[in-house]
Amino acid sequence: MMMEAEQKQQQQEEEEGDRCLIPGLPDEIAMECLIRVPHEFHSNMKSVCLNWQNLISNPSFYQERVKANTAEQLVFQVQPLPKQSSTHMMMIHDRALITSNKKEEADDQNQTQQEQTHHSPPQYGLTIYNATYHTWQRMNPNFAIPMFCQCVALQSSGKLLLLGGWDPKTLEPVSDVYVLDIIKGSSSWSKGASMSVARSFFACAVVGGSKVYVAGGHDNQKNGLKSAEVYDVDRDEWGVLPEMVEERDECLGMCLDGDDRFWVVSGYGTETQGRFRSDGECFDPATGSWSTIDNLWPFPSLSPKCNTSTVTLKSNNSGGKQCEWLWFLGNEQQQQFEYEDKERRWKMVSSIVKLPNSVIGTSSSSSCVSVTTLGDHQCNKQKKKQKVFVMSGNGGRGSLSSSPSLKCSECESEGGFIMERDTSNGNTKWHHVHTPVAFSGFPYSSSYLLI
Structure with a gap:
């Protein structure tokens, strides 16, 4: 017993x-x-x-x-892969195997292959920059990432979505949607339900934590689109929305924290290509309709796509809500924007943030940058700090900055930057991020997860 x-x-x-x-x-x-x-x-x-x-x-x-302030800040970027592609490496390997008596024939073949490789479109990869530990890595999914696809992240479910863009072989717009569950692991990609319309260069934003809105862009004939739709990520279903009032190609999609409306900023029509509209449209799911907002984007020669950060939400003096929209516009110093919705006691204002000289250079009045707002840790909230990750469009390499804090002898002070902004007084401080050459390509789309 x-x-x-x-x-x-x-x-x-x-x-x-x-x-x-x-x-x-x-x-x-x-x-x-x-x-x-x-x-x-x-x-x-x-x-x-x-x-x-x-x-x-x-x-x-x-x-x-x-909650414990141990989560890591991950920036996901759709970037062109380094020029030394696998095709180029295969050419080098094949050349080594060619015998001397076939050298003349091989030289002609290699020249043809080199010409094809030179004119082939760039291949894209998914890069992860860990802003907590300052590390870079590239994710290799089991499919070809579409060129110019939109990359959005859902913080509530830990999922990453790649939507639309161009087929890298045919250069035609696609309606494909790929979903990565970050929590399950880097190999857990799945094919989501396709959009009803193949589109590229469209507005896109996550609204309410589990829905992704898309609108505008252009089709395979380069015609601007008015169409819009919404994706329920949990149900893997698309719903068609009413058309916008105007065609809006190369427009910006936004969602304001604490608000359930979808904003589409600027863009241009089929007949006005390259001349960006000053207005925008806002879809309200409560009414199921679009409303036009005038004087939303005051830069007719600039796309709002990359050089703006998502807005932050705070209470204003009257007890309502105020959002701030940051414009990273280099030397551009034009009027600021202010929009007030008196019915909802809600207001949006904008501020221009001047980029470091090493990004904008000495002769350019503007710069091509990709901007990703980093979510706040508890310490950032206590200090009232806003952090934004910026990738330069100068090819990843350029002249050295005069600022000691931005110098980096290995990558010549170019590539990535993190801006810290004190929301109480608007003061900014820039920190250079060492960017290896393999990760210096300009990202078309980026998103952020706190994981």
């Missing part, structure tokens, strides 16, 4: 140990340890035991990381 009791107790202790996150530690303490493990090791942690796999596959684990 004693032996049976001891065996039963031992079995019970083993079962309790299996249920513990870390044997010998209370689960509260174990959780404090596990949420501090960097995200790059999470896939390895899932293979330790079933308890860890279930824990790390649950969104609540990442919510705990956010």
Whole structure:
């Protein structure tokens, strides 16, 4: 009887140990340890035991990381791959295998291949910049990433979406949607329901945490589009929206924090290509209709697509809501924008942020940049800091900055930057981000996750 009791107790202790996150530690303490493990090791942690796999596959684990200020800031960018492509490497390999008596024939063949490679469109990859640990990595999905596709992230579910763009072989617009569940792992890509219209250079934004709105862009005949639709990510379903009032190609999509409306800024029509409209349109799901907002974009020669950051929400003096829209416009110093919705006690204002000289150069009045707003950690909220990640469009390399904090001898002070802005007084401080050559390509689209 004693032996049976001891065996039963031992079995019970083993079962309790299996249920513990870390044997010998209370689960509260174990959780404090596990949420501090960097995200790059999470896939390895899932293979330790079933308890860890279930824990790390649950969104609540990442919510705990956010609460404990241990979450990492990840910037996802759709970037052209380095020029030394796999095709070029295969050409070098084939050349080494050619015998001397076929040299003349091979030279002609190589020249033809080189001409084809030179004129072939760039291949795109998905880059992840970890702004917490300042590391770069490239994700290799099992499909060809469309050129100029839109990249959006859903913080609530930890998902990343790639929408539309051009087929890299045919250069035709596509309606494809690819979904990556970051929580499940880097290999968990799936094909989502396709958009009803193949489009590129369109407005796109996440609204309400689980819905993605798209509008405008152009079709395979380069005609500007008025059409719009909305994607329910949880249901994997698209719904058609009423058309906008105007065609809007190369327009900007926005959603304001705490607001359920979808904004489409500027763009141009089929007959006015390159002349950006000053107005925009706003879709209100409560009424199911679009309204036009005048004087929304005061720069007719500039696209609003990349050089603007998402707005931030705060309370104004009258008890309503105020959002701020940042324009990164180099030397451009024009009038600022202010919009007030008295019915909702809601206001939006804009501020111009001057880029570092090493980005805008000495002769250009504007610069091609890609802007991604980084979400706030608790410490940033306490200090009232806003952080924005900026990628330069100068090819990733350029002249050295005169500012000591922006110097980098390895990448000549170009590539990535992080701007810290004090929201109480508007003061900005720039930090250069070392950008390896392989990751210096200008991103067409980018998004952000706190994970």
